[in-house]
Amino acid sequence: MQKIKLKSKHEAATGTTAFYFEKPADFTYTAGQFAELTLIDPPETDAEGNTRAYSIASAPYEADLCFTTRMRNTAFKRVLDSLPLGAEVWLDGPFGNFLMPSNPNTxxxxxxxxxxxxxxxxxxxxxxxxxxxxxxxxxxxxxxxxxxxxxxxxxxxxxxxxxxxxxxxxxxxxxxxxxxxxxxxxxxxxxxxxxxxxxxxxxxxxxxxxxxxxxxxxxxxxxxxxxxxxxxxxxxx
Ligand SMILES: Cc1cc2nc3c(=O)[nH]c(=O)nc-3n(C[C@H](O)[C@H](O)[C@H](O)COP(=O)(O)OP(=O)(O)OC[C@H]3O[C@@H](n4cnc5c(N)ncnc54)[C@H](O)[C@@H]3O)c2cc1C
CATH class of the missing domain: 3.40.50.80 (Nucleotide-binding domain of ferredoxin-NADP reductase (FNR) module)
Known part of the structure; x- marks a missing residue:
């Protein structure tokens, strides 16, 4: 697990926000994988806890890590949405094998x-x-x-x-x-x-x-x- 810093965010679609975090130099992943984000000392929480899984929406060749979510009114998303730029969250991963086929003919x-x-x-x-x-x-x-x-x-x-x-x-x-x-x-x-x-x-x-x-x-x-x-x-x- 390591901490990552929020760099920017923007509306990717109606009610949908893309969050961009600094990518740690030693973090590598394959396109299609996901990570777990954990809020640090959130002002509120709920029964689901402070961790959610998010697919990594950015491609590995891109500079930042992007996570994009529908902004529902839950404790996790209220806190995520209110994070100031520069705030940190825990990053765990990458996980998963939802990946492009390895065979180029597929x-x-x-x-x-x-x-x-x-x-x-x-x-x-x-x-x-x-x-x-x-x-x-x-x-x-x-x-x-x-x-x-x-x-x-x-x-x-x-x-x-x-x-x-x-x-x-x-x-x-x-x-x-x-x-x-x-x-x-x-x-x-x-x-x-x-x-x-x-x-x-x-x-x-x-x-x-x-x-x-x-x-x-x-x-x-x-x-x-x-x-x-x-x-x-x-x-x-
Ligand atoms: C491998 C993986 C990858 C994922 N990638 C993404 C991703 O890229 N983007 C993404 O957005 N999500 C992704 N998810 C889902 C994500 O982890 C969260 O579960 C999801 O965003 C919901 O979180 P929440 O805080 O809104 O709701 P939670 O607090 O997790 O909600 C729990 C339950 O409460 C109910 N609920 C909560 N709020 C509402 C509401 N407003 N209306 C109706 N019912 C409600 C729902 O029944 C829900 O099942 C991924 C999950 C997995 C397992």
Missing amino acids: LAVFLIGGIGITPVRSMILQATHDQRPNQTFLFYSNRTPADAAFLEELRDASHKNPFLTFVPTMTNVGDTVPWNGKTGYISAQLLLEYLPKPDLATYYLCGPAAMVTAMHKLLTDMGIYNENIHTEEFSGY
Whole structure:
């Protein structure tokens, strides 16, 4: 465990804050991993305690450590949000093996909803930076574009990375929100539009349990084998 210092924060999407911490010189991780953050002497706490797991949203090549979360009204998040710049928290990790495939020929397909994008931002930006040759599809579902963290960065990555196809879809745009892209939930029909042979892919599901469960069912209903599905569940939502 070591202490890390808050450098800056900004709104990454509606009600969603990205926190940037100084990365210790000896801290190394692989894109997709998570860490545990522990508040130091917080003015309030609750039954869940002072520690939460957060995927590392920054890519390893980036200078800072970024953690991004939906800002609900819980003791942990109230304290995190009120930390002044320069304040410290404990960092433990990295943990987890939700990682890009090691085989460069593996077709990687991400089915992601909402805040589940955090480890995927790290994986996609690192893969783009390293020019990894894995053919990759990122299906990213949100209610509206304003709710979609890192939308522009991911779009930008798809312009730079010839192996990446980015398919954002919005479930609640109606007539009032400007949006030219796909609408509705991630469905078998949407997947088949892009993946002529879905059984040849390795799938990555990440986010709150309900999202991961729904996407897992979608895939098993399509006949995808369990061993080709990797999941990272965000407990606590
Ligand atoms: C490997 C891993 C990676 C993760 N990565 C991320 C990440 O990158 N970003 C991220 O945001 N989270 C991530 N999480 C989840 C994160 O650790 C927290 O659990 C989550 O942010 C919720 O914390 P909290 O303080 O809001 O709620 P907690 O205090 O942990 O809430 C506990 C329970 O209280 C209830 N609850 C609390 N507040 C509300 C509310 N306002 N409305 C309804 N019910 C409520 C919920 O039922 C919840 O299950 C990750 C979890 C894991 C295990």
